[in-house]
Amino acid sequence: MSILINKHTKVITQGITGKTGQFHTLQCLKYAFGKDCFLAGVNPKKAGEVFEGIPVFASVNEAKEKVQASVSVIYVPPFAASKAITEAIDAEIDLIICITEGIPVKDMLFVKNYMLKKKSKSLILGPNCPGLITPDEIKIGIMPGHIHKKGRIGVVSRSGTLTYEAVAQLTDIGLGQSSAIGIGGDPINGLKHLDILQLFNDDADTDAVIMIGEIGGTDEEEAAAWAKINMKKPVVGFIAGVTAPPGKRMGHAGAIISGGKGTAENKLNAMEDAGMHITKNPSELGKIIKRLV
C-alpha cells in the first residue's frame, strides 16, 4: 500500500504537448510502471495526435472516459492553469495534481471557492509543487525518480529540492519511502500537511513521517494541532526559514512572514508541543527517523 497513488493508478496529463509537459511525461513513463499508468493527454487544439504512444484528446472528460482515469496532472502555463484545474474538477477527477508555478492568487481563490460551491469531491495537490511518488510503482511530477527507494517512511513537504534532500537521506541510510508528497509553495493550495498526515497515519505501509514546512501561513500549526490528538506514528519535523527576514517573500509565493504571523519559531513550537521530533538541522532528518523506527 501507499497513499493516493500506486501502480494501478490511471493518469491523464493536461498540457502534455508543451515543452515541460513532454519532458516530464517522458520521465514519468520511464519510471517503474509508468507505461501502464500514463494513458492519455489533453490539448483541445491537438486532439488526435499521439505523444510517445499516448493519445491526446480534446477535453478532460473525453480523456477520462476513454482510459478510465482517476488522476490528472497539469503542466499548463500559469495564465491558463486555473481553467485547466476547473475543467478537471468539472470532469470529477479524484486527484488533480498541479505542477504549474506562478498562478495568480486570485485564480486559485476562485478555484477553491468554486469547489466549495459545487461540493466537489476532487482533491487538489499543489499548485507550484513537484508532485508525488510511490517508489518502484509510479511517479507523477517532476522529482528525480532515481533518488527514491521503496520503504516505509512517508515524506510530506512544501518544497521541491528540500523534499529530495529528505528522500535522499532516507535512501542513503537504507530506509526508503512509502510515498513522498510535495504539497507546494503557494499560499492558496489544495492538500495540506494535515491531510497528508492523516493519510500516512491510516496507511499500513507507513511507519513514520518526515514533515517539512516553511515560513508563512498557519498550515503546519493546524497539522500539529490535529497530530497532537490523533497521530499514532512518529513524525520528524523541520521548518525552513528560521533566518528569513519578516515581510520578504522567500522564493515561494507563500513563504512570507507577515504581521508577525507564519514564523518558523511558532511552527516549531506547535510541532514540538504535538510530540513531533523537531530538528533545526535539515541534514539529520534521516538519522533521527532511523533512531525512531
Add this chain to the structure above:
Amino acid sequence: MKIHEYQAKEILKKYGVPVPKGFYLKSEAEFNSQKKSFENVNTWVVKAQIHAGGRGKGGGVKVTNNFTDLQSSFNSILGMQLITPQNGPEGQKVKGVLIEEGVAIEKELYIAFLVDRAEQKICMIFSTEGGTSIEEIAEKSPEKIFKVMIDPNKGVENIQFDHITSLIKVNVDEFKNLVEKLYNIFTETDASLVEINPLIKSNDSKLIALDAKMNFDSNALFRQNEIVALRDFDEEDKYELEASNYDLSYISLDGNIACMVNGAGLAMATMDTIKLFGGEPANFLDVGGGASVEKVKKAFEIMVSNPKVSVIFVNIFGGIMKCDVIAEGIVKAAEELNLEIPLIVRMKGTNEDLGKEILDKSPLKIQSADDMESAAKISVNATNLGA
C-alpha cells in the same frame, strides 16, 4: 509589488473613492509652479513618498498651517534620507513629495482587504479605530476589529454592514459603496493588499481615504500592465533587482556567507544551517530548476558584488538539473570573475560524480563537501580564518 501612496490614491480616485485634494511634486520648480494652489487653504500635509511604512516616525510627514511652513517642510523632506522603523539603517532617499489639503477629522477608522490563507477567502478587515498599525489595534482593543470573509464567487453585494455603520454613525449606503469600490480595486488589480489607514470620517460625515497602501500579486503582473507601469525601481534593493532581471530569486541579508542554492525551500534550509553552525548568511538565492551556465555566472556576479561577502557556499540538489552542468557553470563563473574568496560546494543528486570530477579537475581551489552540515561548517570556518 509595492507602489507609492500617491499612486494608490490615483487608483482610489479612478474608482471614485474620496481622497484629499493633493499634488505630487518632485522638485522645487514643480512646487513653485503650483504655488497658487496652496494660497487659499490654511492646512497642508506634506508627505514623503517612499515605499516603507512608518514615515511619520522618521520625520517624513509634516502638518503645516501657513505657506512659509509648507515651503520649508517641502524643501526639508524632498531629498532627505528618510529612515523609518521599516527600511533599515541607511534609509531611503525621498524623490517625491505628496502635498495634501488638511481635512477636519471626526474619527479615524481602518479598512483593508487581503487574502486570508487559512480561510481561503478574501478578507475585509475593519476597525472603528484607525491611525495606528492594525497589529497595535489588535493587541490593545481586539473588540474593535471586524473581519468579514468574502467568497470571490459571490462578492460583497449581499453582505450586511448595519452593525458597523451604526457603531461609526455613517450612512449604510455610503459605507457599502466604499466597500464595493475597494473590493473592486482589490480583485480587478490583482492586489494582495489594499489598506486604508486611516480611513476618516470627516466633520461633515464623509468617508475619506487619508492614507493608502497597496501591494500586488507578482504572479498576476502579466495581466496588469497599468500596475506594472507604477513600479519604482529606485525603491528596490539593487542586488534583488539585478537578480530578478535574470529570473534569479535573490534576497539580501546582513551576513558574510553568500549562498547559491536550487529551490526555495533548500535555499532557506541552507541559510538556516549556516546560522545553526555559527555563521551569518549574506543572502537567499534560488537559481531555479533549469539554471544554465549563464545564470550560474550571473548569480556569482551578484553574490561577489556584495562587499560583505567573504565566502561562497553552493548547495545543489540535482534533480532535473544535472550536477555536471552546474559544476561547469561554477568553474566558468569562478574563472571569469577571478574569484579569490573561498568557495565551498556541496552537490548531490543527478550526475553528482561527474559534477565532482569537473570541480576536482579544475585549477580552482574548491572545497567539496558531501552533505549540507559539513559544507556549512567548512564555510563558517573559512569566514573565521579570513577575519
